[in-house]
Amino acid sequence: MRGPGLRLELEPALTATFAYGVSAAGGSARVCARVGDRILDLADAAKRRGFGQVDLLTAPTLDPLLAAGPDVWRATHAAVREWAADDDVRSLADVDLLLPFTVADYVDFYASEHHARNVSRILRPGQPELRENWRHQPIGYHGRAGTVVVSGTSVRRPRGPVPTEGGVQLRATARLDVEAEMGFVVGVPSALGSPVSVDEFADHVFGVVLLNDWSARDIQAWESVPLGPFLGKSFLTSVSPWVVPLDALDAVRIRSPSADTDLPAYLVETAPWGLDIDLELEVNGEVVSRPPYRAMHWSPAQLLAHLTVNGASLRTGDLVASGTVSGAAPDQVGSLLERWAGERFLADGDEVVIRAGGAVDLGEVRGTVAPAR
């Protein structure tokens, strides 16, 4: 953990809900914060209070704040907390929220052992549940940054080639699924050729979002050998509008299961970044699953260390997703493929909400299925 001097001393009530976003209030994009039940207009507050780094909060995205680094992040969190305690701060009601930052590269991992085993059992019965490489390193791939959208955007049922009895046909997917995930938002870039160690995670990552990695299982299964998922994933990825800063997660940091395994040095954490957070997956108003983030084999710090161990650089706005969060129990899985054993998927009009409550409020990511064009 970071030393006490660096720790943000939030009141418990504020810890529960403390996040940054971008609203479309008044027709222009404005940086705002959600503190408890209130939404603060940070551009307005920063100007009126003479905030030292006003440019960071008057931009139309969180990008400048993300790039500013941990010292500025902490100073900003403290200032926002102070403003929130003051009654004359301008609050916003019923704001339309925008994608809060510019997504640079989007990388998606596969960090849940339960998910990897479940998918293997369903899609490749009789084969080894875990691939040979899985326990040695986090397995991941690059996704499409240009189709990351904010919560509320409807998901148009995608078309793609799938095998049918009459041969391979371009079809609307019959197996539209979700993946309940968390995404980690990079603020501070790293240099090409310089790996980011597990201990440097909080020097680079600003905060977290909830993420729904919409997936077309039939398209994905047919196309994925040997280069991985492509059309089956690239049509849409939804994120929550609120970015919760890492500082607000201190109380839920725990060791991840990989800490008890034999790891290469670059994946050994000296301070844990596993997260004791429960997600909730809801379809048409019914909670179908409660995926526990604490069961994720690899922590986000390990994901980032792996992503950069080959010298790949980070940019402000890189979005690093955990992969589907699945626990051991049938009602703890993060995809419908696992929940309903491949027998049932999303219908047109279905609404999916992923949220995280409890000790840390990450808000929600929501989307409704629109029929294929």
Add this chain to the structure above:
Amino acid sequence: MRGPGLRLELEPALTATFAYGVSAAGGSARVCARVGDRILDLADAAKRRGFGQVDLLTAPTLDPLLAAGPDVWRATHAAVREWAADDDVRSLADVDLLLPFTVADYVDFYASEHHARNVSRILRPGQPELRENWRHQPIGYHGRAGTVVVSGTSVRRPRGPVPTEGGVQLRATARLDVEAEMGFVVGVPSALGSPVSVDEFADHVFGVVLLNDWSARDIQAWESVPLGPFLGKSFLTSVSPWVVPLDALDAVRIRSPSADTDLPAYLVETAPWGLDIDLELEVNGEVVSRPPYRAMHWSPAQLLAHLTVNGASLRTGDLVASGTVSGAAPDQVGSLLERWAGERFLADGDEVVIRAGGAVDLGEVRGTVAPAR
């Protein structure tokens, strides 16, 4: 083909070398053009000649020009050609060239049948050379946009986990390879949910670059199942500094081999976008291979149609690479894995140049191997 009225009537000498780039002359990034043997300062020329869309040429990247669309592209090509014929235009000598555009998403395909078969024979002997899906659709994956660099950038030998006799170890790659490719640069965005048809290729794509998809074969082989290449590719991708507009390729457009196969409607071209271009792969001053682009099974218009058939949107700066260009003969392959049958790879200090000459001059992409840190 486009109608004669839309065709840019370049002189043969100009057709041979006509490209846009960004120079670092005078300490600031400036849009320039290479026309024949001259490099023109377009910011200077556009201002002095009162060019109607001067903002497109006074930016520090090609991004605004890319976004402007085909009508403006044609008007700009014509203006540049006129300026080049004039002796008083400001020429630049020995310019340092920068990455000419902001890479949005980077997608890499696998469009050469010979490459797919060669790799399969070498890495998976005894298994079917072509996967079941390969002839039905272009196979591709997303790469890392943030590590696309301009020609001349050295490639630091990457580390990554590889299996060894003593178990999986974090090692500097022992199998550093190249892939000679062409990249297609998207100018005009497309809307989410609206596929771009093969016939709309030239409405969206501005031009082409040469591309070297540096690859660490040992890291790649170990990590790639089931999600595809990751660390084995993400450390660096190099592109040529000159973007050659599609208009300059009219004379080399041919039918690609897939045109003679049974294709789904969305991959059937009414006008061909196969390209009769010979690449050259040089290692330490010796040409080791001459990969013929005409042998590529899928045309770039087919790649773009596939990429968007699921509704994925395009952004200005999307870079769509062909995959390794390999022909049928042993001296026509685009990777060293194929050229030297996996027996020899790049050593520290080796310099690799990929160029394209002949009817269309695409310039070159160059890089030297730096030792692992």
